[in-house]
Amino acid sequence: xxxxxxxxxxxxxxxxxxxxxxxxxxxxxxxxxxxxxxxxxxxxxxxxxxxxxxxxxxxxxxxxxxxxxxxxxxxxxxxxxxxxxxxxxxxxxxxxxxxxxxxxxxxxxxxxxxxxxxxxxxxxxxxxxxxxxxxxxx
Amino acid sequence: xxxxxxxxxxxxxxxxxxxxxxxxxxxxxxxxxxxxxxxxxxxxxxxxxxxxxxxxxxxxxxxxxxxxxxxxxxxxxxxxxxxxxxxxxxxxxxxxxxxxxxxxxxxxxxxxxxxxxxxxxxxxxxxxxxxxxxxxxx
DNA sequence: ATCCTAACTTGGACTTTGTCTAAGTCAATA
DNA sequence: TATTGACTTAGACAAAGTCCAAGTTAGGAT
Numbered sequence: 001x002x003x004x005x006x007x008x009x010x011x012x013x014x015x016x017x018x019x020x021x022x023x024x025x026x027x028x029x030x031x032x033x034x035x036x037x038x039x040x041x042x043x044x045x046x047x048x049x050x051x052x053x054x055x056x057x058x059x060x061x062x063x064x065x066x067x068x069x070x071x072x073x074x075x076x077x078x079x080x081x082x083x084x085x086x087x088x089x090x091x092x093x094x095x096x097x098x099x100x101x102x103x104x105x106x107x108x109x110x111x112x113x114x115x116x117x118x119x120x121x122x123x124x125x126x127x128x129x130x131x132x133x134x135x136x137x138x
Numbered sequence: 139x140x141x142x143x144x145x146x147x148x149x150x151x152x153x154x155x156x157x158x159x160x161x162x163x164x165x166x167x168x169x170x171x172x173x174x175x176x177x178x179x180x181x182x183x184x185x186x187x188x189x190x191x192x193x194x195x196x197x198x199x200x201x202x203x204x205x206x207x208x209x210x211x212x213x214x215x216x217x218x219x220x221x222x223x224x225x226x227x228x229x230x231x232x233x234x235x236x237x238x239x240x241x242x243x244x245x246x247x248x249x250x251x252x253x254x255x256x257x258x259x260x261x262x263x264x265x266x267x268x269x270x271x272x273x274x275x276x
Numbered sequence: 277a278t279c280c281t282a283a284c285t286t287g288g289a290c291t292t293t294g295t296c297t298a299a300g301t302c303a304a305t306a
Numbered sequence: 307t308a309t310t311g312a313c314t315t316a317g318a319c320a321a322a323g324t325c326c327a328a329g330t331t332a333g334g335a336t
Binding site: 152153154172173174189190193213214215 | 292293294295296302303304
């Protein structure tokens with residue numbers, strides 16, 4: 001993730017303390033925070049950071065392809081820094097826990113051309129639903 | 139869709155004009171309206187119908203399994219009356235148009251047990267992304 | 277080292293989407 | 307046709323996100 005700040009500077013980003021903090025907060029595996037959660041954790045390190053800046057920075061990271069936006073429930077979007085490894089999501093219907101998973105094969109290939117209605121298909125997002133071990137036993 | 143009203147009455151629903159209008163608005167194929175769109179069309183037929191009733195009725199139809207809730211963008215949920223035919227969604231990144239599609243095979247089967255992390259997997263939702271014919275040529 | 281300036285950040289108002297509640301209305305049964 | 311609990315209503319409220327004018331600052335220019 002420290003490469004990230006370098007990559008961004010190479011793209012002409014101004015490297016502000018706010019952006020650095022947002023990038024730090026998003027570091028790690030299986031991280032799927034909402035914008036508000038990102039803001040809360042950013043505030044812990046940089047108390048004056050505003051919600052608007054968190055939204056702006058997240059939006060920029062998404063446009064640059066460094067972070068994925070995930071909408072697993074109808075509520076707040078979540079931000080997934082694992083953008084450089086193709087993956088899908090497995091969501092617990094009980095507690096909302098999210099895991100990154102990798103299905104076999106190319107999901108797009110499963111859509112026959114007769115089901116494409118003239119669209120140029122570029123990708124597919126899959127949300128697997130189920131119960132996590134804790135919720136299965138509860 | 140007229141069966142729907144019968145089915146619902148069989149389940150103890152009070153058959154009000156408001157519920158009838160919401161059910162009528164949701165009739166058809168490839169219908170993916172937001173709650174506000176449903177409300178707007180319902181108002182055209184029954185001017186006094188309130189937003190709260192539209193939300194209540196949509197929520198009830200979803201609980202009863204008669205309508206699916208779809209979140210293809212991070213914005214408003216959409217309501218899909220095509221709940222009795224398993225299908226997935228193909229969304230145009232240009233204009234937001236949505237088509238119901240049926241991929242080949244069982245999407246859940248593509249997730250190996252080593253990628254299930256102890257979850258009991260019950261289903262999968264797929265959103266295919268692409269450009270519709272109009273947006274491809276624009 | 278310091279200055280300049282466009283880029284960035286801020287706080288707050290505003291919008292969109294959805295939920296909740298108290299009071300009024302009505303469908304279905306008797 | 308009377309009754310009653312389920313349904314509906316308007317509007318307040320809440321959550322998530324956007325927008326803007328004014329203030330601040332990173333980083334190149336001097």
